[in-house]
Amino acid sequence: MFRTYESDMAGVPGMFGKGLAHWHTVSRVLRMHWYYVTVQHELEGRQVEYELMINDEHQLEAVLNSKDPTMVVIGAQVVIPAYMNGGGIPSMEPLTRVSVGEDELECVVCIIEVEGGAVYHDSHRKDFNRALVSNLREIFHSSRIRPV
Numbered sequence: 789m790f791r792t793y794e795s796d797m798a799g800v801p802g803m804f805g806k807g808l809a810h811w812h813t814v815s816r817v818l819r820m821h822w823y824y825v826t827v828q829h830e831l832e833g834r835q836v837e838y839e840l841m842i843n844d845e846h847q848l849e850a851v852l853n854s855k856d857p858t859m860v861v862i863g864a865q866v867v868i869p870a871y872m873n874g875g876g877i878p879s880m881e882p883l884t885r886v887s888v889g890e891d892e893l894e895c896v897v898c899i900i901e902v903e904g905g906a907v908y909h910d911s912h913r914k915d916f917n918r919a920l921v922s923n924l925r926e927i928f929h930s931s932r933i934r935p936v
Contacts, residue, residue, distance in 0.1 A: 790814045797809060821867060821900065821910060823843075823847075824867060825863065826863035826864070830858035845927050848928060852928060860934050865881060866886075866902065867879070872908045873906075882930075883903070885899075886898065886901075887924050888925055889922055890921065891921055897921060
C-alpha cells in the first residue's frame with residue numbers, strides 16, 4: 789500500500805479536479821512488488837496519458853476490467869523488490885503475465901512473468917514449488933494492452 793504525508797500534498801484537495809489531490813511524494817512501508825501501469829484516457833475530447841501505481845493484483849484486475857470506454861491500458865510494468873529478484877536492489881520490468889493461485893498450504897501466491905523471461909513469485913517460503921500451485925488464474929497478459 790502507498791502512503792503520503794499531508795505535508796507532501798500539492799495545493800489543496802479538489803484544486804486539480806473534483807475528488808482529486810496531487811502529491812509530491814508517496815512511499816511504501818512494505819517491500820512488496822507493485823505495478824506501474826500507463827493508461828490513455830479521453831478527457832474533454834483529447835487523449836491524455838498517465839501512470840497508475842497499483843498496489844496489488846486485486847487493484848490491477850480492477851483497472852484491467854474497467855468498464856470505462858474512455859480509458860485504455862497502453863503499458864504495464866512491475867516493480868520487483870530485491871528479495872524477489874535476488875539482485876540486491878529493486879528492479880522495474882515490463883510485464884508479460886500475472887497469475888494468482890494457491891500453494892500446497894492453500895496460501896495465495898502470485899506468479900509474475902516479465903518480458904526478459906524471468907518468473908517471480910511472492911511466496912516467502914524457501915521450499916516454494918511453482919508446480920504445486922493450484923487454482924491458477926491469469927489476471928494479466930501483455931496481449932491485453934494496446935501500445936500506442
